[in-house]
Amino acid sequence: MERRLYVLAACALIVAAVLGSAWITGQFTSPEVDRTDGYVSELAARDQPWTRLFRVSDALSGLACALGVALVPRAAREGRGWLALAAFGLLTLASGLFPLDCATLSDPSCGRRSMSSAHYAHLVAGMLATAAVLAAMVLLSARWRSWVSWLFTWLGLAATLLVLSAHADRHGVGIAHRAQLTLFAIWLVYAALHLLVSDDVTARTTASPGDVRPHVVEQGAGPALLITAGLGGAWFHWDAVAARLAATHRVIRFDRPGLGLSPCSPDPPTLYGEAARLAALAPAHPDRVIVVAQGVACWHAEAFARLHPLRVAKLVLVDPADAGERRLFAPAASAGRWLPALGGTWGAAALARLAGPVAHRLLTGVRDPYGVYRVGKVLAAVAGEWLARRDMADDLRRMRADRPIPDVPVTVISTGARSTARQAGLLSARLVRLPESRHRVQLRNPQAIADAVSDAPDGVAGQEGRACS
Known part of the structure; x- marks a missing residue:
């Protein structure tokens, strides 16, 4: 390209x-x-x-x-x-x-x-x-x-x-x-x-792209806990959550290709590819890992659990995206193949420098301390993940029909989305409701996620837990 x-x-x-x-x-x-x-x-x-x-x-x-x-x-x-x-x-x-x-x-x-x-x-x-x-x-x-x-x-x-x-x-x-x-x-x-x-x-x-090794940050010791950020997220968005859990867990955070400090990949993202990435970062069997995911990344975590049921100890899904019926958009695949190359152009660099920090501040309410959202490849990676959502949702629906969810604790943290309760019921999950906010939970209320990781489920599937403060 x-x-x-x-x-x-x-x-x-x-x-x-x-x-x-x-x-x-x-x-x-x-x-x-x-x-x-x-x-x-x-x-x-x-x-x-x-x-x-x-x-x-x-x-x-x-x-x-x-x-x-x-x-x-x-x-x-x-x-x-x-x-x-x-x-x-x-x-x-x-x-x-x-x-x-x-x-x-x-x-x-x-x-x-x-x-x-x-x-x-x-x-x-x-x-x-x-x-x-x-x-x-x-x-x-x-x-x-x-x-x-x-x-x-x-x-x-x-x-x-x-x-x-x-x-x-x-x-x-x-x-x-x-x-x-x-x-x-x-x-x-x-x-x-x-x-x-x-x-x-x-x-x-003509240079070979080689293997794309993601940027990984580990801290703490204890049972493994793997955090995967939502659409366009970076590892530092989870600093407050990781700080609360590092005392009792080995917290693993990473940036998907093109995001944060990870190099971009010549291939567009796929559900099976992201599930394989989680499998590569998780400890090998028989050790099990707790997976914390947000937004679209909840699909990756669910796919990982369905494909590798013996490697998952618990799922904590924060505001999971709805994988309901979505019409496939054929041009999205073609556009997605162009985005990694477009992310390396001068035009993408100029656009990211002008709009990236402002858009990040408006969406998250925090600054970008590492300047990653001023880079063109990050802008292209965010667009690529957004275009790949329909294909990922389609793959997840097919996977749900073929592979059962393992019998592990699942907690869904919701900030008011109507579809979240239905998804919690689909996964036999404990539902924890939090006050609605324009900013992501890991930034506004990191303790709620830490509590969901530490607490064992204490109710039936779909039960509404108390709001964590």
Whole structure:
């Protein structure tokens, strides 16, 4: 999938170069713009006959450039260069959205008019876009160490100086500007080809992913207790619970692939895969393990118990997700195969950095002390688990029909979901109700989980226990 991302990114950059060169046709469609002394951007001025065509071309060119950068998988020490190129794309998009009012240099009467704010916005965006693409050319050329890239970079810098000099003389601006834009377009095509043929890229995309070893944290001594977090959860969300149980148990916490500090996996998550992960982390038979799970991870814990009945001592399920009838969504499987590769792109990194900490704070009410939710792979892993829910629910329903739940104590902790009581009855579980809260139980009331682990069930199946405080 990563190789395909390189191809898509390269195609987007080539499209950006082609659309950004639409001004070539303007030499014939808009003769009012002086080819020698007029800016290329004057073709898109509001008073020109083909303004919409060239404005749309500029906007789409900038959008394609930004999209191409977003799809590029991350590489060491290239971040600033690709960030500058993305800024160039967005500024080019802005130039298309805010055109000139008139042909500034080609029309002598233009300077005597009162200009709109869009006119000045276009001028500012154009200057910043030029600075951004030159910065991208310098930074990426230094990283790639390619004489071809450096050649276009120096030629682009020289053309920019010619534009400034011609503007000062009020003559030859059009020729210099056209040469400058041509060099920028050629360099974009070169950058696209570099993504396709670079030896570093080939090494990254052909390397074997190997075994994905999850990040595991163990503390305490005694009977084994395995904690598996809910959708998008990390090991540190369970610090308070682990601290209460480590005095009497060997508490094992881990991050699923792509979450927390675990490396991402090239394969989308599955119910049987997650059950196998729990089996690998649990002590070997004849030792038994207490499993504490939350949300969708309750399905993993239940599957583990049904597949390995002799290895489970107890199940504590916190707000288990409902595995009722869910229609399978075929595109989810295809999207899930793309997500691990997408999580390693510059676009995912930017999105996670901007939205990850805010979303985590809103959903959990606590900060992210390790900065894991600022990483693109975590964002992709959360989306991958969400897309895999329907397939997991379908597999769990089939497993429930084929494999019985072992005769072990099961406690279901509920914060008000209507389906929780039905699930507790399905598993012959003791039901403990807690006050409803927008934050997860392990963060708001860790003692309730610790009590559920330590206490033996004292009622019949489906009995409502007292709320733990």
